[in-house]
Amino acid sequence: xxxxxxxxxxxxxxxxxxxxxxxxxxxxxxxxxxxxxxxxxxxxxxxxxxxxxxxxxxxxxxxxxxxxxxxxxxxxxxxxxxxxxx
Numbered sequence: 627x628x629x630x631x632x633x634x635x636x637x638x639x640x641x642x643x644x645x646x647x648x649x650x651x652x653x654x655x656x657x658x659x660x661x662x663x664x665x666x667x668x669x670x671x672x673x674x675x676x677x678x679x680x681x682x683x684x685x686x687x688x689x690x691x692x693x694x695x696x697x698x699x700x701x702x703x704x705x706x707x708x709x710x711x712x
Contacts, residue, residue, distance in 0.1 A: 642676055
């Protein structure tokens with residue numbers, strides 16, 4: 627019976643309400659505050675697990691997009707270097 631209990635998810639946390647998601651979304655529109663809040667929710671340890679996982683996923687997407695922007699910007703500069711030097 628203990629194995630079955632370990633496999634079932636624990637429902638100790640109440641779901642995040644629509645009002646809370648509205649506030650979270652509003653905070654994401656504010657520059658600088660959005661990045662700070664994402665890091666707090668992702669790594670604080672006291673945030674709701676759903677919010678923490680969502681914040682980690684958003685930070686990963688930001689990292690991927692930032693990496694792609696840097697890559698393409700660098701490639702553009704390198705490929706157009708002869709035209710820039712003239």
